[in-house]
Amino acid sequence: MSNNQHDALFILIKTLTKAEKRNFQLAFNKNNTKEDVLFIQLFNTLDKLKEYDEELILRKIPAIKKQQLSNVKAHLYKQLLTSLRLLYKQKDPLIDLREQLDYARVLYSKGLYNQSLKILSRAKAMAIEQEEVMLSYEIIEFEKQIESRHITRSLENRADELSAESRQIEHRLSNISRLSTLALRMYGLYLKLGHARDKKDADMVKMFFEQELPPNCGTDMSFYEKIHLYQAYSWYYYILQDFVMFYRYTQKWVDLFKDYPSLQRTDVELYIKAMHNLLTAHFYTMNHEKFMRDLEELETFIAENQESFNENTKTSAFVYVYTARINHYFLEGTFSEGLSLVPQLETEIAEHQLKIDQHRVLLFYYKIACLYFGSGDNNKAIDYLNKIIHLRIGNLRADIQCFARILHLIAHYELENYSLVEYLIKSVYHFIAKNKDLGQMMEEILKFLRRNIYAHPKALRSAFADLKERLVQLSQNPYERRSFLYLDIISWLESKIEGIPVQEIIHRKFVRKEKRI
Secondary structure, three states, rough: OOOOOHHHHHHHOOOOOOHHHHHHHHHHHHOHHHHHHHHHHHHHHHHHHHOHHHHHHHHHHHOHHHHHHHHHHHHHHHHHHHHHHHHHHHOEEEEEEEHHHHHHHHHHHHHOHHHHHHHHHHHHHHHHHHHHHHHHHHHHHHHHHHHHHOOOOOOOOHHHHHHHHHHHHHHHHHHHHHHHHHHHHHHHHHHHHOOOOOOOHHHHHHHHHHOOOOOOOOOHHHHHHHHHHHHHHHHHHHOOOOOOHHHHHHHEEEEEEEEHHHOOOOOOOHHHHHHHHHHHHHOOOHHHHHHHHHHHHHHHHHHHHHHHHHHHHHHHHHHHHHHHHHHHHHHHHHHHHHHHHHHHHHHHHHHHOOOOHHHHHHHHHHHHHHHHHHHOOOHHHHHHHHHHHOOOOOEEEEEHHHHHHHHHHHHHHHHOHHHHHHHHHHHHHHHHHHOOOHHHHHHHHHHHHHOOOOOOHHHHHHHHHHHHHHHHHHOOOOOOHHHHHHHHHHHHHHHHHHHHHHHHHHHHHHHHOOOOO
16 A cells, blocks of 8 residues: 655645635536546545545546556646646736746747737736846847847847847846855755854855855846845854844845835745844844834735735745744743744644645744743643654754753753653763754753752752853853853743743843843
């Protein structure tokens, strides 16, 4: 029996909305050929299955023989994409724009050159308006092909105009390619490395960025050239933990959409991603007022436009809004209030499970664990930390995996599971060392736990105070600061010293506008 949860057709059907299913069935139930009946039966069967089971499918549809199944599946997959294309054409102007190129190609094939050129001219204007440089280039090359092969009686300077347009587009395409590659590689570096761990990491990032950054950036650039440039700089400063500069470039990214309002509609996902990164910048610079203002702006934008969102954009909107909402509770130190988000967040994660990547799931589990830890529910914190520890994600965000294990130890320590803490310390130390992520802060915590597992309560208070003093000194090291971004260990120590809940310490700092590490 084949139980392949990665079957492309099965996954596609499971991601369809009710409206998409209805549209498909209305379109193809009109046909009565044997082949059409078979793939409609296959569609209905797969739609009802919870897991892909090939033998069960063949039993439910006896008319499909085993050797036919792959062909019927391929036909159904193609028909589903055709149906979705027609449906999404109303929401995505780029699909309609590409269709214009298809019409121009058909007219050209029939020898109707002037009609083809007329459609291409309109399509080019649309592409330029939407900052679709690659598509503009494709249109211009098609125009050049028609003009060079046939007498169209165009204007005399037509060849010069097309040549000038072509050269300008080629320059923009080259820049976009280099800048988008740089932005992507910086993001990939962050997923692998996290924030720079030491001077060696920082020097490596700086050298790579400077080598890959195209010369003369910033002058006479198109929308997407600027976007990729701002993205690259954003990731660069984020990795280096320069959050003020990170804020400046995320703000430039968002402001660019204000200058090109039409792009908010044609590239919605990139706009809400820009808002997400700006909110992250506000979070790390502790700018509560701007954070709340921009969160409201993002939520309003999503509420007003979500009916036109495709499934991919809906998933992104869910991820970004819930990340910001949790960060709001972190900023204010109101962890218990933040727990109200968890049930709906769990539901949303399950609903988007086929479209949300493991990196996002990892981050959500860590943030939920921190909410429970901050509110004093260490057992629930451990439940979510165990989910991270047991996720099979290789070295993806190894930094978060390391901090999850440290928080896991601290939560067990709070529950007085001392023998378990003693047992786990060695495996945690080994995991962190294997990932080359043993910063001084982590090492200090592991040493503290090892030395003080069975310490007398009277001796613990001074031990907590000593550890806090050492960690405050460590926090001045720019490469150790990253440890305090993921785990507010100073506030936890202060809560142990003062004998009050950790969220009271953090909320007090928020009210008094005290600087956190």
